[in-house]
Amino acid sequence: MIKNYIFDFGWVLVRFDMDYMTRKYIKDENDCQMAQKVIFDRVYWDALDDGTISDQEVKEKIKSRLPKRLWEDACKAYDNWIYNLPFIDGMVDLVKDIKENGGKLFILSNISKEFAQRYKDVPALKELFSLFDGLVFSGPLGIVKPSKEIFEHILSKYSLERQETMFIDDSEKNINGAEAVGIKGYHFDGNAQKLREYIFK
Known part of the structure; x- marks a missing residue:
């Protein structure tokens, strides 16, 4: 039993809807798709899951791969995913x-x-x-x-x-x-x- x-x-x-989480902060379609691929890169999230990387380190990696104009909104999307889990x-x-x-x-x-x-x-x-x-x-x-x-x-x-x-x-x-x-x-x-x-x- x-x-x-x-x-x-x-x-x-x-x-855990990555598209939904990203679109809340980045409205332009092309920017959204580009940012989503970086923010939710499986390599980063696997490392988060096993405790070998920090949130701050992930945000630095995100910024290193995106245009500066997207840094603020991309980091907001990353920081706030926890509030966007229906x-x-x-x-x-x-x-x-x-x-x-x-x-x-x-x-x-x-x-x-x-x-x-x-x-x-x-x-x-x-x-x-x-x-x-x-x-x-x-x-x-x-x-x-x-x-x-x-x-x-x-x-x-x-x-x-x-x-x-x-x-x-x-x-x-x-x-x-x-x-x-x-x-x-x-x-x-x-x-x-x-x-x-x-x-x-």
Whole structure:
């Protein structure tokens, strides 16, 4: 019987929409596309996830690759992405219903050290995370999904029995990582109702 539910964050609980985040600050189409590719360069975000680069270092790299006229707005887009994370329809209600039915709730996310410090400054995120029994972010640990170590870490930290634990993520690679240590995986496709039916079947 599943008693513990571990959720990924981006594209499971919230939309991490890079186009939306950039357009709020850079209106010109060509500038927006150019800036978006730089601001959300996967190399930077992977380094943020594993804690090997800081926000300030990323902003310096962004400025080194963009025209000076875009520096201010590009850095605003980068600094404020945390405020531009709309919830995926139906997911907050599902989290609340799992909790009301006695389930234990956790978040396991590949995300930066700075996010782990800043999310409490965002009222909607602070309220969301208050529903959870535990949070594990990769940046402060220096280990990321789908490594065995991060799944073993969350099991150990919160004394979870793996056979009683379910992990929900939009990445098949991360699901495979969870299943490799005996956690039941669910590959989320954006459909909260389908996940609800799966959990409460």
